[in-house]
Structures are given as C-alpha cells and as structure tokens.
Amino acid sequence: MAHSLPSLGFKLKHAVLLACLAASSSVIADTSLSNKLLLTGGVSQVEGAAGGGLTPWAVIGGYGTNDEIGANVHYTYAKTGDYKLDSYGVTVGFYDRVELSIAEQKFDIGNLRNKVTAGLGADVIGRDTLDQTIIGAKVRVLGEAVLDADSWLPQVAVGLQYKRNHDDRFIKSAVIGAKSSDGVDLYVAATKLFLSQSLLVNSTLRFTKANQFGLLGFGGDRHDNYQPQLELSAAYLLSKNIAIGAEYRMKPNNLRSPANAALFGGQKVVDLDEEDAFDLFVAYAPTKHVSLTLAYVNLGNIATVAPVGANYGTQDGVYASAQFGF
Amino acid sequence: MYKLVFSLALSSVLLSAPMTVLAEASPNLGNTAMETDEVFQAFGGKTGLVNIMDDFMINLVNDPRTKPYFDNEKQTYIKAMLVEQMCELLNGGCRYPGRDMKSSHTGLNINRAAFNALVEDFQLAMDKHQVPFRAQNKLLAKLAPMYRMIEEK
Numbered sequence: 001m002a003h004s005l006p007s008l009g010f011k012l013k014h015a016v017l018l019a020c021l022a023a024s025s026s027v028i029a030d031t032s033l034s035n036k037l038l039l040t041g042g043v044s045q046v047e048g049a050a051g052g053g054l055t056p057w058a059v060i061g062g063y064g065t066n067d068e069i070g071a072n073v074h075y076t077y078a079k080t081g082d083y084k085l086d087s088y089g090v091t092v093g094f095y096d097r098v099e100l101s102i103a104e105q106k107f108d109i110g111n112l113r114n115k116v117t118a119g120l121g122a123d124v125i126g127r128d129t130l131d132q133t134i135i136g137a138k139v140r141v142l143g144e145a146v147l148d149a150d151s152w153l154p155q156v157a158v159g160l161q162y163k164r165n166h167d168d169r170f171i172k173s174a175v176i177g178a179k180s181s182d183g184v185d186l187y188v189a190a191t192k193l194f195l196s197q198s199l200l201v202n203s204t205l206r207f208t209k210a211n212q213f214g215l216l217g218f219g220g221d222r223h224d225n226y227q228p229q230l231e232l233s234a235a236y237l238l239s240k241n242i243a244i245g246a247e248y249r250m251k252p253n254n255l256r257s258p259a260n261a262a263l264f265g266g267q268k269v270v271d272l273d274e275e276d277a278f279d280l281f282v283a284y285a286p287t288k289h290v291s292l293t294l295a296y297v298n299l300g301n302i303a304t305v306a307p308v309g310a311n312y313g314t315q316d317g318v319y320a321s322a323q324f325g326f
Numbered sequence: 327m328y329k330l331v332f333s334l335a336l337s338s339v340l341l342s343a344p345m346t347v348l349a350e351a352s353p354n355l356g357n358t359a360m361e362t363d364e365v366f367q368a369f370g371g372k373t374g375l376v377n378i379m380d381d382f383m384i385n386l387v388n389d390p391r392t393k394p395y396f397d398n399e400k401q402t403y404i405k406a407m408l409v410e411q412m413c414e415l416l417n418g419g420c421r422y423p424g425r426d427m428k429s430s431h432t433g434l435n436i437n438r439a440a441f442n443a444l445v446e447d448f449q450l451a452m453d454k455h456q457v458p459f460r461a462q463n464k465l466l467a468k469l470a471p472m473y474r475m476i477e478e479k
C-alpha cells in the first residue's frame with residue numbers, strides 16, 4: 001500500500017489534468033446530469049471533500065441529484081510566507097447521498113530545509129516536500145440543506161478521511177516526533193442555507209490526531225489521542241454564482257520536538273506549536289462546470305527554527321483553487 | 327357559532343390595527359404569506375409578476391428538462407395561477423384560487439432534477455426582470471419547501 005500510493009498520485013495528476021481539459025471543452029454543452037443548484041455542492045476543500053476551503057460540509061460534492069452521479073476534479077495552490085502547498089484530487093458524489101474523494105498534497109518546505117542546512121552544516125531535513133494522500137468518504141444522513149427553507153433543521157453528514165503521509169522517516173524523526181505516519185479523521189458536519197437571508201452556515205466536529213492536516217504526521221510527544229476540533233464556516237451569497245465567506249478550523253497541538261530536550265537542554269529551538277486556521281474567501285462559479293475560489297488563509301505557526309534564521313511565526317497568505325466538474 | 331364569534335372578535339382586533347389585507351389566506355397556497363409587501367414591490371407588483379411569468383413559461387418550454395411538462399395547452403392557465411400564487415405569497419393582496427400543490431402535481435413524476443430545473447428557469451426570468459437577488463431568495467424560500475408536496479421520486 002505504502003509503495004503503490006506515490007505512483008497512484010502520479011497517475012492521479014494526469015487524470016486530473018485530462019479531466020480539466022475535458023470539462024473546459026464541454027462547458028457549453030450543459031449535461032442533464034448536473035441538476036443541483038449552482039454552488040450548492042460547495043467547492044473542494046483542501047483535503048478533497050466538498051465544503052469550503054478548509055472544512056468539509058454536509059453537502060455531497062458534484063451537481064448530481066438523488067438519481068444522478070456528479071464528479072469533479074480540483075487543483076489547489078496555497079502560498080504562505082515560507083511554505084507552499086499544492087493539492088489536487090477527484091471528488092465523486094453518488095445520488096446526493098455518498099461522496100468519495102481522493103487528494104494528493106505536496107507541502108513545500110524547501111525554504112526551511114535550506115536554512116536548517118546552512119545553520120547546522122547538515123541536511124537534517126533531507127527533502128524539499130512532505131507528501132500525503134487522503135482518501136475520503138462522506139454519507140448524508142438527514143436533512144436537505146437548500147430546500148428545507150421553512151425549518152431550522154440542517155443537512156447532516158458523517159465522514160472520514162484516511163490520510164497517509166509518505167515521509168514517515170522524517171516525520172517520526174527526533175526533529176518532529178510524530179507517532180504515526182497515517183491516521184483517520186472522523187467528522188460530523190451540519191450545513192444550513194438560510195435562503196431568505198442568502199446565508200449558508202456550516203459547523204463540523206472533527207476527531208483527529210493529525211498534525212498540520214497530517215502533513216507532519218499524527219500524534220506527538222505532547223498528545224497522541226483523538227481530540228475533538230470545531231470547524232465553522234459562513235458564506236453570504238452575493239448572487240447566484242458568487243459567494244463570500246469566512247472559515248475557522250481548530251487544529252490539535254500534539255507535537256513537541258524531541259530534539260529540544262535531547263540536544264538543546266529543553267529550550268524550544270524547534271518550535272512546532274500548532275495554532276488554529278482561518279480564511280476569508282470568495283467563490284465564483286461561472287458555470288456548473290467550473291468554480292474558482294480565492295482566499296486569504298492564516299494557518300498559524302507551522303515550524304519555526306529561530307536559531308538558524310527560520311524565524312517564521314504565523315504563516316498566512318493566498319489560497320487559490322479551481323474545480324472542474326461534470 | 328363559536329368560530330363566528332371568534333373571528334368577529336379577531337377581526338375587531340385586526341381592524342383596530344393599521345392592517346391593509348384582511349382576506350383569509352387561500353387554503354391551497356402551499357406556504358404562509360409574507361408579513362409585508364416589500365418583496366412584492368421589488369417584483370414590480372402584479373404587472374411585474376405577469377411579465378416574469380411570461381418569460382418563465384418561455385424558459386420552461388425551451389428547457390429540455392422541463393419542456394415535456396409545459397409544452398401543452400395549459401400554459402395560460404398555469405401562468406395565471408402562478409401569478410396569483412406568487413402575488414398572495416408576497417402579500418400583494420391576491421387570493422390564489424387554484425388547486426393545492428400536492429394534487430396539482432400528482433402523477434407528473436417530478437424528481438429533484440426537474441424541480442431544480444424549474445427553479446433555475448424561474449431565476450433566469452427574475453434576473454431578466456431585474457428582481458434583486460435578495461428579493462428572489464425571499465420568494466424562493468417560500469417555494470423551496472414545496473418540493474415535499476411536488477416531488478414524487
């Protein structure tokens with residue numbers, strides 16, 4: 001499994017590119033297989049599930065209704081002060097009931113690697129990227145987020161995300177100290193469109209051990225147990241195809257670099273303190289086949305090693321995502 | 327008898343308040359009417375509704391997803407009923423005289439795809455007549471829950 005996943009990721013990238021081309025050439029010929037209302041399938045969140053940018057929602061991805069299958073591919077790029085994230089994947093919604101997704105993430109830490117190598121005279125990081133594959137499944141259990149405008153009852157879904165980090169040697173090393181290179185996040189999401197207010201709200205409760213979404217592995221010296229994390233989103237519809245909104249996502253703080261005690265007399269030289277994330281976004285769906293999301297995102301601290309000049313602190317910047325669907 | 331006394335009492339209470347419409351709501355309306363006529367005005371009043379429904383019906387017949395339902399001799403009747411129904415829902419002083427949503431749609435086999443298609447065609451007609459998006463959503467919020475009475479699959 002561990003060996004086959006990277007090559008799967010490679011194939012996935014080609015599939016995503018091909019699908020983008022196919023979708024953009026079929027933009028004019030609206031199929032009758034996408035009969036959900038515009039933007040009501042959400043966009044692809046960073047881990048591949050349908051939702052906002054950061055958090056999965058209770059909606060089922062794609063524009064398929066209860067007797068249709070909908071699918072889309074996405075590519076997401078995020079650039080904070082000192083790191084970059086590339087992510088792409090596929091999301092398929094079956095009969096507005098079940099959603100399956102797969103996403104590949106590539107987190108660029110080249111900047112940190114160079115500073116650490118220069119400062120210590122040794123390439124202790126030894127790689128420019130940290131990669132992971134995320135396989136997701138979601139089931140809508142009750143409610144109708146869009147049409148039940150006369151009740152307060154939200155649409156509710158349960159989901160899981162199996163994450164496999166491909167750099168387990170490094171994330172389990174004394175620099176990071178993660179306990180595991182794979183993990184499963186479990187979540188319950190509730191989504192409600194307040195149609196007469198043109199406002200969509202979502203709240204998700206996630207149980208996770210993931211460090212920085214899993215890019216730094218699972219569990220650590222501080223905590224190695226499942227913790228509940230709250231994620232909130234609100235989106236205001238400006239028109240049929242433009243929404244603006246904000247999201248907040250709690251993240252656990254599991255890591256305490258073992259190197260600090262082992263090498264630096266307990267001083268916090270490698271600072272892996274994890275903080276909550278938030279974003280402010282605008283999503284635009286020119287047609288049912290395309291949606292574009294642009295956001296300001298703040299991920300908090302990721303990894304700071306001040307003595308080598310990697311004095312990074314809060315990581316914030318731009319998040320851009322494009323999604324093509326059928 | 328008790329009912330009569332009650333409604334007399336009620337109407338005297340209502341009359342003392344600055345109310346405009348006292349007509350009893352149509353039992354077949356499908357949802358409660360709005361409290362004010364603000365959104366009705368945003369739709370351009372009854373003339374606005376008539377014009378919107380004309381374009382709505384053209385969209386429905388041009389849309390392959392809804393054409394099989396509307397490409398027939400009932401168009402004029404359905405348009406007239408829709409005008410009355412929307413007018414009453416928008417508190418525009420009308421009384422919808424048509425059938426209820428359940429019995430008027432039984433046997434039509436309407437699914438979610440057809441329901442959403444109709445909503446999209448309605449949105450296009452409202453856009454064409456420059457109904458502000460927020461006002462559109464206020465009316466759609468009254469119509470959307472009717473899927474429970476209209477859909478059969």
Ligand code: HEM
Binds near residue numbers: 473
């Ligand atoms: C919220 C959505 C809808 C509303 C408010 C609505 C409203 C109405 C009204 C007021 C009538 C006339 C009732 C009467 O006979 O007195 C009607 C009839 C009809 N509606 Fe709808 N409707 C909706 C959705 C749909 C959908 C989704 C379809 C199909 C795609 C549809 C197809 C028809 C047809 C074919 C008739 C004529 C039935 C007959 O008399 O043979 N309607 N509708």
